[in-house]
Amino acid sequence: xxHRHHLLLGLMLALAAGTATAGEFVALRMRVTANxxxxxxxxxxxxxxGTSQGWNTHSDHPLxxxxxxxxxxxxxxxxxxxxxxxxxxxxxxxxxAIVVRPTAEYFLRVPVDARATDLQLQPLARVSAAQGSxxxxxxxxxxxxxxxxxxxxLRGVMRGPQ
Amino acid sequence: xxxxSVPWLRALLRACAACLFAALAACGGGGGGTSTxxxxxxxxxxxxxxxxxxxxxxxxxxxTASLQVDWxxxxxxxxxxxxxxxxxxxxxxxxxxxxxxxxxxxxxxxxEEGPKLVVTSRAEAQPVEAAITLTVTDGQGNKGSKTxxxxxxxxxxxxxxLLGAPDRPGIHLLILNDGFLPGDMGLFRDAADGVLxxxxxxxxxxxxxxxxxxxxxxxxxxxDVTGQAKAxxxxxxxxxxxxxxxxxxxxxxxxxxxxxxxxxxxSSIVLIVNSTTVGGSGGSGVAAITxxxxxxxxxxxELGHAFAGLADEYINQxxxxxxxxxxxxNLTLKTDRNEIPWRHWIAPDTPLPTPVNALTxxxxxxxxxxxxxxxxxxxxxxxxxxxxxxxxxxLGPVNAEAWALSVYAKGGAWRRVxxxxxxxxxxxxxxAGGWLFEAQPLLGRAIAETRxxxxxxxxxxxxxxxxxxxxxxxxxxxxxDLVDLTGxxxxxxxxxxxxxxxxx
Numbered sequence: 001x002x003h004r005h006h007l008l009l010g011l012m013l014a015l016a017a018g019t020a021t022a023g024e025f026v027a028l029r030m031r032v033t034a035n036x037x038x039x040x041x042x043x044x045x046x047x048x049x050g051t052s053q054g055w056n057t058h059s060d061h062p063l064x065x066x067x068x069x070x071x072x073x074x075x076x077x078x079x080x081x082x083x084x085x086x087x088x089x090x091x092x093x094x095x096x097a098i099v100v101r102p103t104a105e106y107f108l109r110v111p112v113d114a115r116a117t118d119l120q121l122q123p124l125a126r127v128s129a130a131q132g133s134x135x136x137x138x139x140x141x142x143x144x145x146x147x148x149x150x151x152x153x154l155r156g157v158m159r160g161p162q
Numbered sequence: 163x164x165x166x167s168v169p170w171l172r173a174l175l176r177a178c179a180a181c182l183f184a185a186l187a188a189c190g191g192g193g194g195g196t197s198t199x200x201x202x203x204x205x206x207x208x209x210x211x212x213x214x215x216x217x218x219x220x221x222x223x224x225x226t227a228s229l230q231v232d233w234x235x236x237x238x239x240x241x242x243x244x245x246x247x248x249x250x251x252x253x254x255x256x257x258x259x260x261x262x263x264x265x266x267x268x269x270x271x272x273x274e275e276g277p278k279l280v281v282t283s284r285a286e287a288q289p290v291e292a293a294i295t296l297t298v299t300d301g302q303g304n305k306g307s308k309t310x311x312x313x314x315x316x317x318x319x320x321x322x323x324l325l326g327a328p329d330r331p332g333i334h335l336l337i338l339n340d341g342f343l344p345g346d347m348g349l350f351r352d353a354a355d356g357v358l359x360x361x362x363x364x365x366x367x368x369x370x371x372x373x374x375x376x377x378x379x380x381x382x383x384x385x386d387v388t389g390q391a392k393a394x395x396x397x398x399x400x401x402x403x404x405x406x407x408x409x410x411x412x413x414x415x416x417x418x419x420x421x422x423x424x425x426x427x428x429s430s431i432v433l434i435v436n437s438t439t440v441g442g443s444g445g446s447g448v449a450a451i452t453x454x455x456x457x458x459x460x461x462x463x464e465l466g467h468a469f470a471g472l473a474d475e476y477i478n479q480x481x482x483x484x485x486x487x488x489x490x491x492n493l494t495l496k497t498d499r500n501e502i503p504w505r506h507w508i509a510p511d512t513p514l515p516t517p518v519n520a521l522t523x524x525x526x527x528x529x530x531x532x533x534x535x536x537x538x539x540x541x542x543x544x545x546x547x548x549x550x551x552x553x554x555x556x557l558g559p560v561n562a563e564a565w566a567l568s569v570y571a572k573g574g575a576w577r578r579v580x581x582x583x584x585x586x587x588x589x590x591x592x593x594a595g596g597w598l599f600e601a602q603p604l605l606g607r608a609i610a611e612t613r614x615x616x617x618x619x620x621x622x623x624x625x626x627x628x629x630x631x632x633x634x635x636x637x638x639x640x641x642x643d644l645v646d647l648t649g650x651x652x653x654x655x656x657x658x659x660x661x662x663x664x665x666x
Contacts, residue, residue: 025426025427027422027426029415029418029419029422031415043422043426045422045426045427046427047426047427048329048330048331048332048427049331049576049577049578049579050331050332050573050575050576051331051332051333051334051427051429051573052427052573053571053572053573054333054334054429054430054572054573055429056572057447057468080446080447081445081446081447081468082445082446083414083445083446085445085446086409086411086443086444086445086446087443087444087445087464087467088403088407088408088409088442088443089408089409089440089441089442089443089444089451089457089460089463090460090463090474090476090552090553091408092552093478094478095474095476095478095536096444096474097403097407097409099403099409104414104446105414105415105418106414106418106446107418107422109426109427
């Protein structure tokens, strides 16, 4: 890839190393393609007490994430919907149409934790094949098979520039 | 975009573009009349890392004839919080490139060593569609230039709370718009009100209304030069999967970036598109609808999925039952009364599976109805019909319970808790007057009530209290349950949240 986006450097500066405080989070802007997940940028923010519970999304097609420390211990975890899946409106007698896109951008919101080293993303299923009785999916061209688990380095985001 | 199968045509056009640019540059132009930034030539460093990443400059004589700025084919946004920073690459240069940049009024930009482009937003109040013109010149004087659009997001955006406030605990629903010009904002507000009405006209949802915060942001993308509103801010459109398809597509990253910039702790997003056609889409935390009044039902159905974790109850495919139990509160494969997830709603004399007749088709009659999750047999739903089967229907008791539990689980239980429940309380740090435990419910006492327990025994005199003061006690375990009093929650005797403290 010819382009190497150096957004993260600026973002690390913006995020600046600091101690985790209650209600402090990082929004991770992510992209998923057939090749896996990519961290595009990050942004730190404060959230009112308890609101983070609302970010876990139930879904037929979940994407589970865990934030791990250097020993592989889970520091926090959550679930969002498979960002590739777009659901059409419920039509009388017709149900939803499901579109599985080859690439999608999404956000994860994780608590600031200086102990965090990795973001682990669980495999995304191949939506049409694994969901035998789900609505007929409109497979978007280029959609990959189920993606393997993946780990992304979070140290720069959590600790700022070394 | 030209097809790759006609490279000669591309080369010819590139050459023409280079000639045109050269002519403009000779006239003192070179990028249009809207630029405000000074041109800042910066030499390309010869550091190995940089040159290794640049495409090889072999066959320089051929390559320099088509010197190009290599800009990735993805849209770029720039937030006011931090500079946007992107490495610059040229195709076809001789390795001795210098760069210059011009940018429009609502962004500031510069080329710094790397070389990299650093951009910061200057937009105020509304996003602006701005442009950057990059020019690369190699050691032989060949030039390449590219103008790229970029959206500059403002430092602040007017977010109006229709319910609650942005800094209040609870659930935060953010309603965004697309395709509404400034003069259309009344239509947008009407549509947003329609979503609220559809949501809170349902009594099972309205009873917990105080746990909700609902905000609208009136987005308009302005043209950098004219200041006029553009037709679309978030790229929403119908017909993206077929002319007749009611699916709404939109630039998802841009929608969420807008949400994160102005309400980063949002729980769910509803995007209202300025169209009178019925349409919508869901998934990934955004429910997109049109302003057609019936579309508001789509938003509530989508919140049924995303907010309450409910599965579709309709039948539209075959009869092959799924091979594993659903992870949703409103579908099951179980037929044994003791294993049905909603057994606490089923009367002892209700036959299982439940036959369809005039009695059992009543909206609030709970049983075990065959069919759901898209297939006709082997799977069961709790009511004959509900809003997860057809958007216009009622929630039904089981779905209403799931919705109510989600209200509490997703931020609607407590507005203040102290000490933090994750803290280990050291006996040596006990205050002189004793331990003061505080758990203030977000909702009023008519809706939810506290029950305090000390070492497992309820302090009935403290029922409904927001605090419990314990004088010196030594080791103690304190628990507070929050009990929903609306009758919507039967699971766990209505206990919707529990906090525990331990003094070892």
